[in-house]
Amino acid sequence: MIKKIIYFMSVISIFMYSPVLLADDDFDFMDEAEYGQDDLDFDNFATVDSDDDINAENVTLKDGMGGMDVKHFDIAGVMLGMNYYEVYDLFFDNSGLYAPRKNQSVVYYLNKEWRYNLDYECRQRNIFVPDQLEKCIRSLAQNRGLLYVSEIHLERQSTGETIDVYFTSNVTDNLVWKIVYNNDVNVIEGMDEKFENIREKKILAFWQGVIDKYGIPNSGEDKWISSENAYDPMMQAYYGQLVLMDKGLNTTDSSLNVQKARENFQAKPYAF
Numbered sequence: 001m002i003k004k005i006i007y008f009m010s011v012i013s014i015f016m017y018s019p020v021l022l023a024d025d026d027f028d029f030m031d032e033a034e035y036g037q038d039d040l041d042f043d044n045f046a047t048v049d050s051d052d053d054i055n056a057e058n059v060t061l062k063d064g065m066g067g068m069d070v071k072h073f074d075i076a077g078v079m080l081g082m083n084y085y086e087v088y089d090l091f092f093d094n095s096g097l098y099a100p101r102k103n104q105s106v107v108y109y110l111n112k113e114w115r116y117n118l119d120y121e122c123r124q125r126n127i128f129v130p131d132q133l134e135k136c137i138r139s140l141a142q143n144r145g146l147l148y149v150s151e152i153h154l155e156r157q158s159t160g161e162t163i164d165v166y167f168t169s170n171v172t173d174n175l176v177w178k179i180v181y182n183n184d185v186n187v188i189e190g191m192d193e194k195f196e197n198i199r200e201k202k203i204l205a206f207w208q209g210v211i212d213k214y215g216i217p218n219s220g221e222d223k224w225i226s227s228e229n230a231y232d233p234m235m236q237a238y239y240g241q242l243v244l245m246d247k248g249l250n251t252t253d254s255s256l257n258v259q260k261a262r263e264n265f266q267a268k269p270y271a272f
Contacts, residue, residue, distance in 0.1 A: 056230035056231055056247045057230060058228075058230055059219050059220075059223060059225050059230045059234065060219060060220075060228055061219055061225065061227075061228055062217075062218055062219060062220075065218040066218070067225060067227045068214075068218055068225065068226060070224055070225065070226045070233040070234055070235055070244070071226065071233045071246070073214060073224070073233075073235055073244055075163060075179045075181045075242060075244055076096075076098055076154075076163055076181070077090050077096075078090065078165055078176060078179050079176070080176055080178075080179070080233050080244060080245070080246045080249070081175050081176060081246070081249070082175065082176045083173060083174055084149050084152075084174045087152060087165055087176065088152075091154055097156050098154040098155065098161075098163055099154065099155065099157075100152070100153070100154060100155075101154065101155045101162075104153065105152060105153050105154070106149055106151070106152055106153075107149070107150055107151035107152075107153070108150065109147070109148060109150035109151075110137070110138070110141050110146060110147050111169060111254075111257045111261070113257050113258050113261035113262075114141065114146045114257065114261050115137060116261070117264065117265050117266065118136070118137045118140045118141060118146075119133070119137055120265075120266070121140065121266050122136035122137055122140070124266075124268070145170050146169075146170070148169050148170045148174055149167055149174060150166060150169075151164060151166055151167070152164075152165040152167075153165075159184075160183065160184050161181070161182065161183045162181070162183075163179065163180070163182075164179070164180040164182075165178075165179050166179070168249060168250060168252075168253035171253060171256045171257055171260060172249065172252060172253040175249065177245060177246045177247075177249045177253070178243065178244065178245040178246070178250070179243075179245070180241065180242070180243050180244075181241060181242040181243075181244075182240060182241050183206065183240045183241075184202075184240060185199070185202035185203050185205070185206045185239060185240040186202075186239035186240040187199070187240075203239055203240075206239075206240060207237070210237055214235065217237070219234075222236055222238070223235070223236050223237075224236075231246075231248030231251060232246075232248060233246045233248075
């Protein structure tokens with residue numbers, strides 16, 4: 001199907017909440033006065049634990065084609081490597097085509113390695129009741145800059161398009177590592193032949209627009225890659241979806257969080 005679409009196209013014409021979560025160097029992990037002092041209202045946004053898949057599939061260049069400057073591809077102005085504030089300025093302070101979705105447009109994450117550390121510390125304070133334990137974990141995470149903006153969700157209500165932007169943690173400066181764009185071109189409104197016909201035309205128009213903006217894929221039929229290293233920036237297209245990502249940046253972030261969490265684990269002061 002994709003080959004047919006690309007063939008036809010060649011005949012026609014050949015993606016408020018700033019992360020005020022800076023580390024507090026003076027914070028004493030055993031200072032009970034810090035516990036419970038929340039500046040963030042956790043009821044106003046989603047808070048989730050991060051558990052990303054850092055594996056990547058092999059990618060190869062087409063014969064005769066070189067790598068592309070995927071790092072500088074954009075989706076509605078968002079590029080890989082942008083920081084949270086740059087994305088915020090694009091969509092929260094301006095009236096553009098896209099706006100934050102109504103519910104949970106900003107999602108905060110706490111890496112699970114750090115959660116385990118903080119869970120241990122809170123229980124060392126004799127905090128065991130689930131609600132109080134969770135509040136303790138989030139308070140410590142906020143004070144130490146461990147709770148970070150990981151997702152921003154945007155929508156264009158007039159067309160039903162959406163953009164989901166994913167960020168690394170504060171360990172790697174809260175940078176965009178993945179952007180996912182979706183539209184409704186693959187949706188079939190009914191069972192009649194006319195709806196399938198309309199769907200095929202919508203898909204054709206979408207692929208034409210994608211190729212006009214980014215060029216012909218240089219890996220397989222639907223991938224734009226920087227090199228044959230799958231951890232370099234790349235983009236993949238689906239019917240009605242684009243995924244632009246830097247798997248290497250996300251992998252680096254995950255590895256650093258594991259390392260830093262181990263280095264900063266607050267073990268008891270054993271003496272032997």
